[in-house]
Amino acid sequence: MCRNVATRLIANGVGVFLLVQTLFLVLLGANGVAARDITTLSLEELLEMEITSVSKHAQKLEDAAAAVFVINQEDIRRSGATTVADLLRMVPGLHVARLNANGNVVTARGFSDLYANKLLVLMDGRTLYSPIFSGVFWSDVDPVLEDIERIEVIRGPGASLWGANAVNGIINIITKKASDTTGVLASTVLGTEDREIVTLRYGDGLGTSGAYRVYLKARERDPSVTEQGDDAVDDWRAVQGGFRLDWNPSQSDTVTLQGDVQRRRGSVFERSLGLSPPAYTCHLCHVSDFEQKGVNLLGRWNRQDPAGNSLQVQAYYDYTGSTGSQFLEWRAQVFDLEYQQDHTWGERQLLTWGAGARLYTTDTSGGSNYYFSPEGNDWYVLNAFVQDEITLVPEKLFLTLGSKLEYHEDVGLAIQPTARILWKYAPRHTLWAAASRAVRTPSLGEQKAHITMVTRTSDPSPADLVFFNLSREKELDPEEVLAFEVGYRAQIGDRLSVDVAGFYNRYDKLIAALSPTGATVSMDPLPHLETTSLLKNAMTGEVYGLEIGADWKVTDRWKLRGAYTLTRMFLHNQEETPLLVWGEDLEGKTPRHQVSLRSQWDLPGNVELDGWLRYVSRLPELDIPSYVTGDIRLSWSPRKNLEVSLVGRNLLDPEHPEFAEMAILPSESNQVERSLYGKITWRF
DSSP, X not given: OHHHHHHHHHHHHHHHXXXXXXXXXXXXXXXXXXXXXXXXXXXXHHHTOEXXXXXXXXXXXXXXXXXXXXXEHHHHHHHOOOSHHHHGGGSTTEEEEEOSSXXXXXXXXXXXXXXXXXXXXXXXXXXXXXTTXXXXXXXXXXXXXXXXXXXXXXXXXXXXXXXXXOSSEEEEEEEXXXXXXXXXXXXXXXXXXXXXXXXXXXXEEETTTEEEEEEEEEEEEOOOBOTTSOBOSOOEEEEEEEEEEEEXXXXXXXXXXXXXXXXXXXXXXXXXXXXXXXXXXXOOOEEEEEEEEEEEEEEEEEEEOTTSOEEEEEEEEEEEEEEOOSSEEEEEEEEEEEEEEEEEETTTEEEEXXXXXXXXXXXXXXXXXXXXXXXXXXXXXXXXXXXXXXXXXXXXXXXXXXXXXXXXXXXXXXXXXXXXXXXXXXXXXXXXXXXXXXEEOXXXXXXXXXXXXXXXXXXXXXXXXXXXXXXXXXXXOOEEEEEEEEEEEEEETXXXXXXXXXXXXXXXXXXXXXXXXXXXXXXXXXXXXXXXEEEEXXXXXXXXXXXXXXXXXXXXXXXXXXXXXXXXXXXXXXXSSOEEESSGGGGGGSOSEEEEEEEEEEETTTEEEEEEEXXXXXXXXXXXXXXEEEEEEEEEEEETTEEEEEEEXXXXXXXXXXXXXXXXXXXXXXXXXXXXXXXXXXXX
């Protein structure tokens, strides 16, 4: 208790000091003090940055007929964030919230949930989408931040190239080539929430045609706090290591081999759903000590000729597993193989086509209240895709047509087409529009899981316990979306750029759980009511929104980056029975308005001062009020290869909630605390 009070007093004092210091430096900046040279990209260079996630080959950002946001290495370094999930808070169109120390909510264009199932996440072409729960375990997504080249975020469907589950967006984390990370990097973080983060990385060349790097990273996370201000039981520790090897056997060939090994241990609060004493009496909670492990290995070969034609073959293996939970222990393996070819056809067309196969194998072990039937499952997914980029008017008007055919062993064939048009009607001014169809295949949990929830009635007769069984009466169909998007991207002068995107999505066959319609009395193992809730394709819906991003280079040494997001959801139950969960209540779990404003300021003496303000409107369904919070980062580079920084996060209040626990897979929801950390990064 004394340690918590002291920590909060220190954090409060430092937060007030940094805020006062910021106001002072803002006033000082108006006097035009000379600044050091900076190496950040200009606005024009940002628009010319090459991205790969929209078309599966390199293209300029300004040529992408999609809502794209790129987080570059300078954004990462100056954000003050220590996780990928926190970095994504700067992206318009995304909702990022922390549930507790173990869980983060990351969604695009609505449908916020801990296991958000309509957003595809990739790491160097390897999908991080869990086949068990159709989501991403964000605490396990922990690469060396200094080794990330960029994070490409595509809002809107990308299924015509990337396949099912790229429904509302794609997040592609792209790491640097090994040749860009030679030498030694040592980094240490000490703080109140991130207790310790230690990173060691070494890279070197391999003869005249290759390079490699190896790394080791360890992290210890402090527990979050409950609504009553007490320490929760969700602290954890993780260690991981990995390597990357890049080799150029010829001028036209590139070979990449990379892999990681990870282990994370910690505690988690889980509600007990047992059918025997004492779970059904007063002890409705339990603390589990969990362990999660992961191993992955990826290989890629790329050949490109002088005319711009290329072919690529990629294969990877990914293993993840979790033990220690009282609900479910699981292991999942993914084997993936993909072939892709880019071919110029005449002077005005670029064809991209390919095919792939993926094999999933899972093994689960549950209790009487949560189990999969059967416990072991294997299934495969086959795909083929083609895309044609057509130049209608050179340097002015471009049309993209494409589709992906994907065969899922359990749900059949899905056709996911797209059409995109881009018009450069004036220098540095671009209009674009797109229409797409995408599907989300039901997860293994939705298809095979059997769940029993225990609760109490207000009337003790005939029994004061109710056992809810979640089941399904038939195979679930894939969820579908028809998405319509328009966008405008421009650079206004040399100091201001804007990016605006609007969208309208129509959803069909959304999966939800129906409210029980009846109950039976059972006496085994004790008197109780028993009822069943069916999981069905029960909903349709519409979601529309507006996303705005802007960069303003106020002076040569001061840049502001802002973002605004508007999201409106309207979901409709197509059943006569009311919905229990995952129904219309999702409308109130996504904020209607979000605002982000970041400031990057270079001061004399190799000093940087960065600030970040965020506003998120309320979540009425979860009784989460709106909040405003801010971060400050102050760094100093006494030498070119040494950086020392002090960061305060969530400084505007001691703690605040951002999301609430789930209904079906209960996990504790806690407060996000004000925090402070110091960081030293040394390169040699």
